[in-house]
Amino acid sequence: MDTQLDTAPCGYFSLSNKGIIQAVNYTLLQMLNFERDELLNKHIETILSVTNKLFFHTYFTPHIELYGQVDEMYFSLRSKDKQDIPVLLNGIRQERDGISCIDCVAVAIRKRIEHEKDVMQSKLKLEELYTATNEANKQLELLHAEYERKQQELIQINGELESFANTDALTGLKNRRYFRVKLLAAFAEFQQEGTPLSLLIIDIDYFKKINDTYGHPTGDLVLAGLAQLLQETSREQDLAARFGGEEFVIMLPGATADEAVRIAEQYRIAADMAQFGGYKITVSIGAATAVQDDTKESLLEKADQALYASKSNGRNRVTHADEVNGKP
Incomplete structure (x- = not known):
C-alpha cells in the first residue's frame, strides 16, 4: 500500500x-x-x-x-x-x-455527532424563545399536536407493514425470513456467551394425503390449528415460525440437548392428542443443539437430518441429531 x-x-x-x-x-x-x-x-x-x-x-x-x-x-x-x-x-x-x-x-x-447535539440544543433554546408570547405558544401547540398525530399514524403504518412482512398469512406465526434473522442474532449470542441454543423442525406426517383426500381448505385448517397449538405450548422465550409447506421451526434459547428432546416430546404429544376441525394428525420432529463448530446453516441441517430419521423410523417420534451422529 x-x-x-x-x-x-x-x-x-x-x-x-x-x-x-x-x-x-x-x-x-x-x-x-x-x-x-x-x-x-x-x-x-x-x-x-x-x-x-x-x-x-x-x-x-x-x-x-x-x-x-x-x-x-x-x-x-x-x-x-x-x-x-x-x-x-x-x-x-x-x-x-x-x-x-x-x-x-x-x-x-x-x-459531527457532537456538533449536531449542539445544534439541537440551540434549536431547543430558540423554541423556548418563540413560546414567549401566547399566540406563538398556541400555534406551536397546535403544530405539535398535528405532528404527534401524524407521527403516531406513521408509526402504526410502519408497524403494520413490518408485521405483515414478518408474518405468515395463513398461520399467523412468524415467517421463514424473520426466523432466519432471529436465528442469526441468537447464534451470535451463543458464540459469544456460550448460552445453550437448540431448535426443532416439525413436520406433519402424511400431510399430502390430507390435501389429496379432503382438499386444501382442510389442509389449511390443519396447518392453522397446529400453528396455534405450537404457539400456546411454547415457552415465553421460544420462537415458533412456519418454515414452509407443512414444516414448522421452533428456536429454543437456553435449551440443552436433553431439554430440547423433552420440549419436543411435549409438542409431539400435544399434536397427537388434539383434533383440528375433527381431523387428527401426528408430527415428526427433528431436534439439534448448537456446538462451537456449528453455523446457523449447519444447525438447521442437523435438525433436518434428525427429522428425516424420525420419518424414516416410523414417524410420530422425536429424534435428536446426536442420535443420528452416534453421540451418547
Missing part, C-alpha cells in the same frame, strides 16, 4: 467477497487501536459489535451486491478496547487481477 493511501485522513480497508480483510491503512489502525497483523486476513466481524454484524449482513452486503456500491451508510466500528467508533462507511465493488473485492472508506463522525 502506498504511503499516501496508508496515511490518508480517513480509514480504508478492502474486503474479499466473503468479508475477509485483505488490506487496511494506518489511519484505520490508529482509529481502532489495532496492529496491522491483528486485522489482516480476519473477518470484518472482528471490528463489528453483534448489532452491527447483523446490520452488515442484512443491509450493507445485500445493498452492495445489488447496486455495486454503498454511500454514507452509518456504522459503529468496534475498537480493540471494545469502544464503538461511529463512522460513515462508503463501499464499492471492484475487480483487481480478475478477482472481485470491496473497497471501503470509513470517515469518523464523532465530532
Whole structure:
C-alpha cells in the first residue's frame, strides 16, 4: 500500500467477497487501536459489535451486491478496547487481477455527532424563545399536536407493514425470513456467551394425503390449528415460525440437548392428542443443539437430518441429531 493511501485522513480497508480483510491503512489502525497483523486476513466481524454484524449482513452486503456500491451508510466500528467508533462507511465493488473485492472508506463522525447535539440544543433554546408570547405558544401547540398525530399514524403504518412482512398469512406465526434473522442474532449470542441454543423442525406426517383426500381448505385448517397449538405450548422465550409447506421451526434459547428432546416430546404429544376441525394428525420432529463448530446453516441441517430419521423410523417420534451422529 502506498504511503499516501496508508496515511490518508480517513480509514480504508478492502474486503474479499466473503468479508475477509485483505488490506487496511494506518489511519484505520490508529482509529481502532489495532496492529496491522491483528486485522489482516480476519473477518470484518472482528471490528463489528453483534448489532452491527447483523446490520452488515442484512443491509450493507445485500445493498452492495445489488447496486455495486454503498454511500454514507452509518456504522459503529468496534475498537480493540471494545469502544464503538461511529463512522460513515462508503463501499464499492471492484475487480483487481480478475478477482472481485470491496473497497471501503470509513470517515469518523464523532465530532459531527457532537456538533449536531449542539445544534439541537440551540434549536431547543430558540423554541423556548418563540413560546414567549401566547399566540406563538398556541400555534406551536397546535403544530405539535398535528405532528404527534401524524407521527403516531406513521408509526402504526410502519408497524403494520413490518408485521405483515414478518408474518405468515395463513398461520399467523412468524415467517421463514424473520426466523432466519432471529436465528442469526441468537447464534451470535451463543458464540459469544456460550448460552445453550437448540431448535426443532416439525413436520406433519402424511400431510399430502390430507390435501389429496379432503382438499386444501382442510389442509389449511390443519396447518392453522397446529400453528396455534405450537404457539400456546411454547415457552415465553421460544420462537415458533412456519418454515414452509407443512414444516414448522421452533428456536429454543437456553435449551440443552436433553431439554430440547423433552420440549419436543411435549409438542409431539400435544399434536397427537388434539383434533383440528375433527381431523387428527401426528408430527415428526427433528431436534439439534448448537456446538462451537456449528453455523446457523449447519444447525438447521442437523435438525433436518434428525427429522428425516424420525420419518424414516416410523414417524410420530422425536429424534435428536446426536442420535443420528452416534453421540451418547
